[in-house]
Amino acid sequence: MFVLSGYEYLLGFIFVASLVPVLALTASWLLRPAPSGPERRTTYESGMEPIGGAWIQFNIRYYMFALVFVIFDVETVFLYPWAVAFNRLGLLAFVEALIFIGILVVGLAYAWRKGALEWS
Amino acid sequence: MNLAEGVQLVSFIILTVMMLGAALAVVLSPNIVYSAFLLGGVFSAMAGLYLLLNASFVAAAQILVYVGAINVLILFAIMLVNKREDFAPVKYAWTRKIVTAAVCGGLFLLLGTTIITTPWAIDSTAAAGDEAIYILGEHFFTDFLLPFELVSVLLLMALIGAIVLARRDIIPDSSNVVGQDDLKLPEKPRELVSAGADGESS
Amino acid sequence: MQLQYFLLAAAALFCIGVYGLVTSRNAVRVLMSIELMLNAVNLNLMAFSNYLDPAVIRGQVFTVFVISIAAAEAAVGLAILLSIYRNRNTVDMEQFNLLKW
Numbered sequence: 001m002f003v004l005s006g007y008e009y010l011l012g013f014i015f016v017a018s019l020v021p022v023l024a025l026t027a028s029w030l031l032r033p034a035p036s037g038p039e040r041r042t043t044y045e046s047g048m049e050p051i052g053g054a055w056i057q058f059n060i061r062y063y064m065f066a067l068v069f070v071i072f073d074v075e076t077v078f079l080y081p082w083a084v085a086f087n088r089l090g091l092l093a094f095v096e097a098l099i100f101i102g103i104l105v106v107g108l109a110y111a112w113r114k115g116a117l118e119w120s
Numbered sequence: 121m122n123l124a125e126g127v128q129l130v131s132f133i134i135l136t137v138m139m140l141g142a143a144l145a146v147v148l149s150p151n152i153v154y155s156a157f158l159l160g161g162v163f164s165a166m167a168g169l170y171l172l173l174n175a176s177f178v179a180a181a182q183i184l185v186y187v188g189a190i191n192v193l194i195l196f197a198i199m200l201v202n203k204r205e206d207f208a209p210v211k212y213a214w215t216r217k218i219v220t221a222a223v224c225g226g227l228f229l230l231l232g233t234t235i236i237t238t239p240w241a242i243d244s245t246a247a248a249g250d251e252a253i254y255i256l257g258e259h260f261f262t263d264f265l266l267p268f269e270l271v272s273v274l275l276l277m278a279l280i281g282a283i284v285l286a287r288r289d290i291i292p293d294s295s296n297v298v299g300q301d302d303l304k305l306p307e308k309p310r311e312l313v314s315a316g317a318d319g320e321s322s
Numbered sequence: 323m324q325l326q327y328f329l330l331a332a333a334a335l336f337c338i339g340v341y342g343l344v345t346s347r348n349a350v351r352v353l354m355s356i357e358l359m360l361n362a363v364n365l366n367l368m369a370f371s372n373y374l375d376p377a378v379i380r381g382q383v384f385t386v387f388v389i390s391i392a393a394a395e396a397a398v399g400l401a402i403l404l405s406i407y408r409n410r411n412t413v414d415m416e417q418f419n420l421l422k423w
Binding site (some may be wrong): 147159 | 358369378383403
């Protein structure tokens, strides 16, 4: 049994939002001139000539940032219910949440010290 | 069946078809980048199913963690190992696939029979709904307190372990910086392991 | 809608994940298959939480824990994969045979 309320707007929103790309692509398909020439198939990069392909090997620093982001994203998921229910939980929960954050701050300090947060 | 139940059933069918189709494409697509993007589709459809199961917070967490973080991490890892390599064909690869498909189909049949024949003790009290997030918070700080704190230790270990494993060439030379030596890992200079490349002739 | 629909969908997703886990050659796809299996488990837990335990929602608590463990698993698994790639210069599962006899 579905008890959540207000999600009919989400349904309508998803429906309208899924129509947008279909309509946009159909309209451009109807209006555009016929494709011609090899330049037509290249990547459009704000008028610049694209250099190389898009599927290049990334730098490992991207992975480092994503890694730190994943860990603290999960931390957010745990802290959000605590923040919402803060008034019901009281002081002891505050101390426990501080311990939780403190353990992860150690990880942040380690990542910082190891240079995972620096670009250069 | 009234209108709301009909809409829910249709949403469930659409989401399930989307989820299973995208999952099949993840497994079967020859292009790994398409697989990664379709994996995001699987996760989004799962979030929709969670909404149908009255869990708005977990649906948001699913989008936030899986689509926002894990999928991005997987994409970055794919772009890091982005080498167009054609895998050497293995003998009896098709037998392996057929046997695996048969085993998976059998597993599905077994699970399906169990699901259908089990008399589930359905609890018909009203679901928590929007109260769920308060109940979750109370669970985290009362009866699930130890797992809650252990998760932070687990995340700390994952962060440190992943940095140690993936780091090796992120800092080219940090030995001349004062104070970095105590944090440096004793690593022997890396040399390419050549075992397996020449030893295996199968 | 019934509990069984969700359980059947989760079972199908789990079997797809097992198939991908066994047959994939690319190591990244193996990790993706593990994520699919974890998601199937999550769907099971959420369905049980909604239909068998709707007031106390222990299933949702478990799901949040499983999500966090999946995040840690993906982080460490992909780091191991990058490490192997750096040493062996391939992501082919058939080449990862250091411990194979």
